[in-house]
Amino acid sequence: MVCHDEVIYPHEDNRVVIRLQDIFKKFSIGLDAQENKSDAYGSNKPRKKYVVLTFDDGPSRCLYQILDILAHYNVPALFFWLGKYIHPQRPWKRVLDEGHLIGSHSWKHRDLTKLSYQEQLADLQLSKDKVEEITGVPITYFRPPFGRYNTDTLLAVETLNMIPMLWHVSTHDWLNRHHPKKISENGIRYSEDGSILLCHELQQTTKALPELIEGLLDKDVQFVLPPIYPRSSRQGASL
Ligand SMILES: [Zn+2]
Numbered sequence: 182m183v184c185h186d187e188v189i190y191p192h193e194d195n196r197v198v199i200r201l202q203d204i205f206k207k208f209s210i211g212l213d214a215q216e217n218k219s220d221a222y223g224s225n226k227p228r229k230k231y232v233v234l235t236f237d238d239g240p241s242r243c244l245y246q247i248l249d250i251l252a253h254y255n256v257p258a259l260f261f262w263l264g265k266y267i268h269p270q271r272p273w274k275r276v277l278d279e280g281h282l283i284g285s286h287s288w289k290h291r292d293l294t295k296l297s298y299q300e301q302l303a304d305l306q307l308s309k310d311k312v313e314e315i316t317g318v319p320i321t322y323f324r325p326p327f328g329r330y331n332t333d334t335l336l337a338v339e340t341l342n343m344i345p346m347l348w349h350v351s352t353h354d355w356l357n358r359h360h361p362k363k364i365s366e367n368g369i370r371y372s373e374d375g376s377i378l379l380c381h382e383l384q385q386t387t388k389a390l391p392e393l394i395e396g397l398l399d400k401d402v403q404f405v406l407p408p409i410y411p412r413s414s415r416q417g418a419s420l
Pocket of ligand 1: 237238286290326327
C-alpha cells in the first residue's frame with residue numbers, strides 16, 4: 182500500500198485494511214479466476230489491476246442513478262448499508278439481481294468506539310439480521326462507520342461471522358460536493374492493483390462516477406467483488 186497524506190486511510194492495521202489478494206487467498210480463490218469476465222468494452226482481454234468499488238451510507242435516494250451508471254459500464258460494486266435505512270421497498274433486489282453485493286455499515290452510523298462491547302455487538306447483530314431478513318442473503322463484509330473501530334469491534338465482527346473491510350483509497354466525495362472532477366481524480370490517481378475504493382451514495386458521486394469508471398478502465402483496471410460466504414455456511418473462511 183502506498184501512503185499518501187490526502188487519500189490513503191492512515192491506519193495500518195492489517196486485520197481491517199486487508200489486501201484484496203489476501204481476501205481471495207483466504208477463500209482459496211485466485212484473483213486470476215476473475216480474468217475471464219468480459220469488461221465494459223465487451224472484450225475478454227485479461228486486466229492487470231483489480232479494484233473493488235464500494236459505496237457507503239445507503240441505501241439513499243441516489244441509488245437508482247448509481248445502479249444505472251454501474252449497469253451502463255457493466256461494473257459490480259459493494260454497498261455498505263445502514264440497517265436503519267433498509268426496508269422491503271428499497272431496491273435491494275435490483276442491487277442483487279445486477280450482480281452487486283450488500284455489506285453492513287452498522288445500524289445508524291454511530292461511532293462504535295464510544296460503545297461497550299455488548300452495545301457494539303447488539304448494533305451489529307441488529308443491522309446484520311435486518312439485511313439478511315429482507316434479502317435472504319448472508320452478510321459477509323462489515324465496514325465500521327467513520328472507519329473507527331477498536332478491539333471490541335473486531336471481536337463483535339468476528340462473533341457475527343463477518344469480515345471487517347475498510348478501504349485503501351478514498352475519493353473524498355463527501356468533501357467535494359461542488360467538485361465532482363476532484364472526486365474522480367482522487368479515485369483514478371491513487372488506485373492501484375488490489376485497491377478497495379471508497380465512495381458514498383451521494384449526488385456529487387453520481388456526477389463523478391462515469392469519469393471515475395472510465396478513467397480506471399483506461400488504466401487497465403478490472404472491477405471485481407470479494408468472495409462471499411455461501412448461503413448454507415455459518416462459518417465460512419476464517420481471517
Ligand atoms: Zn459511513
